[in-house]
Amino acid sequence: MTTVSPSLRVSELAYAYPDGTQALFGVDLTIGRGERVALLGPNGAGKTTLVMHLNGILTAGHGSVEVAGLPVRKDTLGEIRRRVGLVFQDPDDQLFMPTVREDVAFGPANLGVRGPELELRVKEALELVGLPDVIDRPPHHLSFGQRRRVAVATVLAMRPEILVLDEPSSNLDPASRRELAEVLRSLDVTVLMVTHDLPYALELCERSLILSGGVIAADGPTRDILGDPGLLAAHRLELPYGFVVADRPY
Amino acid sequence: MGAGHRHQLYRPGNTVVHRLPPQCKLPAVAAFAVVVVATPREVFWAFGVYALLLAAVASVARVPASFMLRRMVIEVPFVVFAVALPVIGLGERVEVLGLSLSAQGLWAAWNILAKATLGVMASILLAATTEPRMMLLGAQRLRLPSLLVQIAMFMLRYMDVILDEMRRMRVARESRGFAARDVRHLPVLAKSAGALFIRSYERGERVHLAMLSRGYNGSMPIMNDATASARSWATAALLPAAALATAVLSWSVS
């Protein structure tokens, strides 16, 4: 885990909103290249605030964020936003262009990619999420599950170092949920997944972090964390009724 | 102009009219409308020619008359107004079928009806043969202020999302037995409007964040800037040119 330049390194990150409410109280975490990590935590734990720091939408009050060795600063924002692919919870917020093609092209085009190279990136990203056929459709004509996957494609087209997903499984029906899981598993990229959906975390992520009260309260194998009822209860996390973490993987 | 009508505005097709680059079609339709408005109302035949021109475009674009007529309902309020003009107009009166009507009013009614109808027909044809996003692309290629084009783009993208939210709020109101019947219910409607604004605004903020996250720096990347061939321009110019010739003829006649 302590490779030369991990995908993400956050140290002593503290942040207070302009109105004085402090949300982060010194977050420390490191995510190695190629890891898939779940960030768990109750509502109001500061998950979204932390995510906003990862690509510099919010600026740290104290501490630092580094993406593949590059610190998040005003002058590095452009490169940081290429390296960190943020997938928002509501795909309607993320898909703002008139067609899927333009939407997936938006990110790389902002990086200066043009012409055939741009077209290639768009096709490649849509292949990765298994939706090469929707390229000319308007986003609002897609199903919710398709929109979520296209949202993933929009950031994959930027060839990010790390993919950050905010509640990726919310509002998905079981089939869409499985399809998205297959897509995420197939990707060769570091993933940080913010979620309440503990079974989904177990299914996709070897390692989990619990963010609670603005600090990392637990960090370890997902199986161990989900197998500790006391720990979960202390941070308002609950497994679905009847769900038991098996000793052996599925 | 209801939400439900939205997807019926455009009729997919692969005709010459559909294929014309949008940056040629937009000015052609606008020029046609200007020529129509500038035609003296006394020259009846000129308006007949205009109608025939539009009918020709419609048949080339395979837009059926029934489609046109349905969409022209939008004009009804002004038909009502135009019909009233001969009755309430001033000046010399003429007897028509036992009614005393204002001659000037009759002329005005004819003028408004003819020109408004032709204008509406031209707009309907434009919308029927041009996808909304192509229309935006046309505006962009015509070098209209990019901020304005972008606002329109975001508006069109989120119009359905917001109308949907509004519909859900109405369903929620009605399922709790609320129906807006008189003034006392206004505060409830206004609260819905307020809530809708907050949702729209917050969504705007989230969209902005999503844009920033993908490297937006204040200007939209231009991705498909294609120029139209001289041939396309010439084809598109057929409609306004024919109309202009008619108008010139009508000016010299009147």
Added chain:
Amino acid sequence: MHVPDGFFNAPVSIAAGAFAATGLGVCLRGARRELDDRTAPMAGLVAAFIFAVQMLNFPVAAGTSGHLLGGTLAAVLVGPYTAVLCVAVVLLVQGFFFADGGLTALGVNITLMAIVTTVVGYAVFRLIVRSAPRSRTAVSVAAFAGAAVSVPVAAMGFTALFWVGGTAPIDVSSVAIAMGGVHVLIGLGEGVITALTVSSVLAVRPDLVYGARGLKAPLVLRTAGGQSTEVTPEAAPEPARSAWPLLAGGALVAVLLAGVVSFYASSSPDGLEKVASDKGLNTHQESHPLGGSPLAGYGGKAVGDQRLAVGVAGVAGVGITVVAGGAIFYAVRRRGRVADRARA
């Protein structure tokens, strides 16, 4: 009020088009100041909101295309420049995509519905807010007054344009009186909805209301000697300088319109009788802002067949609005002064 083609002659259409284009140019620059690089997505969403709200009161019968204009509402919520852009984009989209409003009449439509309502409404709003104590009530009252005044002023603008370049031979003074009378009532409806909407946003997210940015309580700085000074908390910078041309423009438009209209109204001694003939005009005009809304009832009853009622209601309405507006203005102003003195 989406004017179709053929309503105005070519010179007026073109002049209005040029005016609208200039106005939009000014607002494109101003909106950048209000929203910086958020302008495109934010204004786009607000435009979609305005579009939706205009449909909130959609028609009941043929001849009614009722809706809120929303210019003042948008101005209070997101600032005047952005508001003009939003309403103008709504009109452009309605014209080009929905064939609602003639393409040659776009200039007239944008001038009246996007620029005049917004500028006048916002000018009135600012005037009241500036002289009133900082409170949510004052903001709501000001929003009501702004919206209520903006609609009849836009109607007078329509009348003035009609006088210059209308294609129908109707007596201008009677148009003015009918339009004024009906639109004073419609304006009241627009005002009520605007005020209630603004106050409901103020209750939940006061930070989103552009026109209430001054509402934050001032911070107090104390020195060792016990002296305290008040500073305004950090807020979105107010385009103080740039708001002046807007206010001046609004005042100018209002004065011009008032002058033109009163001149014509007074030059027609048989004005009330002429209103009788405005029935046709009413069926059309009454139809717009609140046609399908709960408020439609009052307009319908007042203007239905009661020909004289239109004139009487119009005159009374104008009088009441002026008196009430003036009273509110002076009341809040005095309270503001008293509060200032108490604070000092």
